[in-house]
Amino acid sequence: MPGELLGAHYDQCFGCGESQPHGLHLAARAGEGVSVTAEFTVQPAHQGAPGLAHGGVLVTALDETLGSLSWMLRIIAVTGRLESDFLRPVPVGSTLYLSARCTAVDGRKIYSSAEGRIGGPDGPVAVRADALFVEVELGHFTRNGRPEEIKAAMADPDQVKVARAFEVNP
Numbered sequence: 713m714p715g716e717l718l719g720a721h722y723d724q725c726f727g728c729g730e731s732q733p734h735g736l737h738l739a740a741r742a743g744e745g746v747s748v749t750a751e752f753t754v755q756p757a758h759q760g761a762p763g764l765a766h767g768g769v770l771v772t773a774l775d776e777t778l779g780s781l782s783w784m785l786r787i788i789a790v791t792g793r794l795e796s797d798f799l800r801p802v803p804v805g806s807t808l809y810l811s812a813r814c815t816a817v818d819g820r821k822i823y824s825s826a827e828g829r830i831g832g833p834d835g836p837v838a839v840r841a842d843a844l845f846v847e848v849e850l851g852h853f854t855r856n857g858r859p860e861e862i863k864a865a866m867a868d869p870d871q872v873k874v875a876r877a878f879e880v881n882p
């Protein structure tokens with residue numbers, strides 16, 4: 713439902729994981745249709761230049777927000793292509809108001825766009841991105857991930873529950 717928190721897809725994820733001490737701790741919410749919103753406050757550890765956010769960190773926030781659209785589609789997908797525009801510098805301490813929406817699905821390809829605004833949800837756009845995510849099966853992770861983490865994830869009932877949530881596509 714619009715406004716509902718979507719939750720982390722993996723508790724060690726750098727973008728959304730609650731147990732990841734170095735992460736961005738993004739918490740995405742469902743929007744209207746196939747869209748999501750999230751907020752991210754730039755910390756001193758995210759600097760690229762004195763007092764300014766590193767562009768790669770901002771792109772990570774966009775990537776994660778775009779990735780959360782998977783929950784709305786019930787499709788497991790990974791980023792294949794991510795094109796970004798940096799329109800304004802983003803100072804440390806500012807909150808990036810992120811929103812993302814799915815624009816098209818073509819077979820395994822999911823097209824989406826996102827932007828991050830500063831100064832408020834209706835403030836000026838500081839960063840934006842267009843993405844192509846590609847649908848994958850769970851085997852993408854189990855075949856390619858380091859065995860230690862895969863084993864731990866598969867032994868974690870909460871993680872198994874997340875993966876199961878993607879088994880049925882309503």
Ligand SMILES: CCCCC/C=C\C/C=C\C/C=C\C/C=C/CCCC(=O)SCCNC(=O)CCNC(=O)[C@H](O)C(C)(C)COP(=O)(O)OP(=O)(O)OC[C@H]1O[C@@H](n2cnc3c(N)ncnc32)[C@H](O)[C@@H]1OP(=O)(O)O
Nearest residue numbers: 721775776779780782788789790791792793846853865875
């Ligand atoms: C047990 C643990 C389980 C844990 C997970 C559980 C649940 C998670 C579920 C959901 C997640 C929820 C939220 C997710 C949030 C995450 C945000 C972060 C997301 C990331 O940060 S994720 C990391 C970075 N990401 C990668 O690590 C991908 C590396 N990569 C590959 O793994 C392959 O590259 C792959 C799979 C992308 C494609 O490979 P492939 O062999 O399967 O398919 P193929 O190449 O045939 O492409 C099929 C069609 O996409 C077109 N296509 C592909 N790539 C393109 C490109 N770059 N530009 C233009 N078109 C492209 C082709 O042209 C073709 O198009 P066409 O069908 O028209 O010919």
